[in-house]
Amino acid sequence: MLPIRQIMQEMAAEKLRLSLTILAVAWSTLCIAGLLAVGEGIRSGIVRTIQNGNGNLIHVSGGYATQTHGRFHEGQALSLTEQDSQVLAALPMVKHALPSAEWQELITFADKRSWMMPYAVKSEYQAMNKLRLLPGGRWFNPVDETQQRKVVVLGYQLAVQLFNQQEGDWFSGGELEQDPVGQIAKIGAHEFTVIGVLAKNSGNIEQGSPIDYSGFTPFSTWQRFHPNQAISGINLEPRVGSDRQALAATVQQVLKRKYAASLQDQQIVMVQDHFLSQKSMQQFLLRLQSFLGIIGFITLAVASLGITNVMFATVKRATRDIGVRMAVGATPNTIRCHYLAQSLITMGMGGIAGLGVTFAMVRLLAAIPLQGNPIYDHLGQPVPELSLSVIVIVIVTITVMGIVAAWLPANHAAKVTPLQALQSE
Structure with missing residues (x-):
């Protein structure tokens, strides 16, 4: 002892x-x-x-040719279309494939404006990116898409920037002072009705855009004003248990063959796997x-x-x-x-x-x-x-x-x- x-x-x-x-x-x-x-x-x-947000998704976008091949010359861009998302959706390892497009105008309300351009997306985009709405608002429904309605859903901090009396900034943020649902905002010269505001979310979408500062409209509405225009990207949700690296390689090969690009060109089709990145x-x-x-x-x-x-x-x-x-x-x-x-x-x-x-x-x-x-x-x-x-x-x-x-x-x-x-x- x-x-x-x-x-x-x-x-x-x-x-x-x-x-x-x-x-x-x-x-x-x-x-x-x-x-x-x-x-x-x-x-x-x-x-x-x-x-x-996009933590489990694979983002596909067009890149630039690094070598001359077929109809592509070095430095030429490859532009994706909505039809490409349908082609990728048919792959056996893909659960969902949704196109997205970026408006080339900012969202404005009175004398205030967003600092990010809004996205045009499908109604399934909400579930794919786990987006939650504040009470009293809603996401797009099939009727909105069929009728190409001019409606918009705002990220939380975007709503703060547009509708609070005192303008928030990147360093202070803020709390939403009023309910924007039913208000009329503009995208460029077009008037859109606010139908929902997302709950606070620190995640990202697309290629790294913060959800809190993003705006969303129906994809069909964007097509109404931009017929036959190239989309900005395709969001893929792989099936459970899929080989993600093999899927990425397959996506690149399918799109390169579709557009008759060089199969050795690694920059003409950009595939970013957010899951592997995380x-x-x-x-x-x-x-x-x-x-x-x-x-x-x-x-x-x-x-x-x-x-x-x-x-x-x-x-x-x-x-x-x-x-x-x-x-x-x-x-x-x-x-x-x-x-x-x-x-x-x-x-x-x-x-x-x-x-x-x-x-x-x-x-x-x-x-x-x-x-x-x-x-x-x-x-x-x-x-x-x-x-x-x-x-x-x-x-x-x-x-x-x-x-x-x-x-x-x-x-x-x-x-x-x-x-x-x-x-x-």
Whole structure:
């Protein structure tokens, strides 16, 4: 059984050095726990963002020829049509294929205007991109599309920009002050009725456009004003279990053959798989979090050197006592465990203090009202997370560093002989 009272007495004898060491360990624990908590919060927030909107889709768009072949000369653009989406929808690995087009005019209301051009999309686009509407509004229905009605659905921050009295900006965002449903906005010179406003959404659509700042009209309405015009892209939803890379290669081959383009031209048909992109982003975020953890680990390793110094000073001061204990039957393992326990107690006191401060800081940061800031919302509203995994990593790291820091002093103490103890002052 370890003599806890004696351990505490030895620690009290080195109270100044020990207090400074505990402070260093607490600071190091705050660093490693804080960095891991921040990394976890950022990772979770960005993962929420990339899993919204087009996170599971493949976006296909026309590119530019990089070599002369057939009817294409170098630098010529390939323009897609609605018929291409029907061709791709027939592929066995494709669940849905929806065309989208971008208006070449901005949305305006009174003297205010959007900074993004609205999209023309099909009614199925809402379910494909997991778009939710605020109460009181609606999405397009088949009648809107059949009759080519001039109706528009607005992203949340776009509605704020157009209909709030005070104009919001990129840095402050804002909350919607009035219900725009039923109001008349313009796209270019054409009047459109607002039929819905999307709930706040930090995700993206198409090739990276933020949902909150986007506007949507029926695809057939766009065709009414732009007959036979090229579309901007096609959104593909693969079937569950499909080989996404094989599907992307098939899409490129099908469109290249349809337009008699070179099969070796990698730029004439652009295929962007958002799902594979988000997997790469998640891997990057895990590496970032690991890097932050390594920085905190190095900080804790430096602090553990203080424990090593304190342990050596304690062993030197207690050499006579160690000899007496050895003389009355204490084994080297008992002496070794004595000083390992002292080190772990020291690390534990600093670790508890550091985790306590980290927890308080996480709660404080979570209480800061950043909602509504577009940059913050676009990152998925990240909040530092002192999760169970972070706490376990910190505890394991502190334990390992405590054992490593005390191993040399503890071994030195275990090798003291009664004769050496009697010769010490």
